Amino acid sequence: MAEAPAAEKTQRPIVPFLKLPATGNPYLQGSRCKKCGATYLGARMACSKCFSTDAMDDVQLSDKGELHVFSIVHQSAPGVPTPYIAAIVDLPEGVSVRCNIQGVEPDPKNLKFGMPVQMVTEKIRTDREGNDVIAFSFKPI
Ligand SMILES: [Zn+2]
Numbered sequence: 001m002a003e004a005p006a007a008e009k010t011q012r013p014i015v016p017f018l019k020l021p022a023t024g025n026p027y028l029q030g031s032r033c034k035k036c037g038a039t040y041l042g043a044r045m046a047c048s049k050c051f052s053t054d055a056m057d058d059v060q061l062s063d064k065g066e067l068h069v070f071s072i073v074h075q076s077a078p079g080v081p082t083p084y085i086a087a088i089v090d091l092p093e094g095v096s097v098r099c100n101i102q103g104v105e106p107d108p109k110n111l112k113f114g115m116p117v118q119m120v121t122e123k124i125r126t127d128r129e130g131n132d133v134i135a136f137s138f139k140p141i
Contacts, residue, residue, distance in 0.1 A: 012127060014135045017042035019060075026121045026136065027063055030095055031056035039093040063119040064141065065091040070113075072106045089117055089138050103139030116141045 011020050017029045032039045033047040034054050041061070046053045070087040085101035102120060104110040117138040124135045 009130050009132070011123075011132045011134050014124065014133055015042075018121070018134065018136050020121075020134060025063065026119070026134070028061040028091075028095075028097065028119065028136070030059045030061045030093060032059045032093075039095050041095045041097060059093065061095055062092050065089040065097070065117055065119075065138070067101070067111065067113060067115045067117050067138075067140075068096060070101060070111050072108065085111065087138070097138075100137040101139065102137045110140075 013020055013026075018026060019029050020026050028041065029043075030039050030041050031044045033050060033052055033056055035052040036047060036050040038047055038049040039059060039061075040047075040056075044056055047056070066089065068088045068090045070085050072083050073086050074083045076082050076084075083106040085104075085106045087099055087101045089097045089099055091097060101111070101117065102122075118141050119136055120139050121134050121136045123132045125133050127133050
């Protein structure tokens, strides 16, 4: 009798709408209303634009967007390194994503409203079962 293989450590997204396919790039998943086409981040029960409660289509959101607004955070919860850049990024599908901006010093001179940004993922910690926990952020292109 063959032995069962050891349980494999996997990658787990920190939020359910971050998808980590076995092949291809990680992406954010959204829902698109079948009636009016409004698109939302993550899963949704109803459309707040047309109030349709029909099932929505899952859509793969773009990994590129524009920096809508940002704030440089100097004080945070214990254990969270500061300063960091908290931001809202607009995706071409009409979806706004709250996220952090990586890849630049947290200084307003490095950031411009409307600048193009791209999603990146990184391992932020290991969970109790030894799986990698993956988070997403955006960086200037
Ligand atoms: Zn709708």
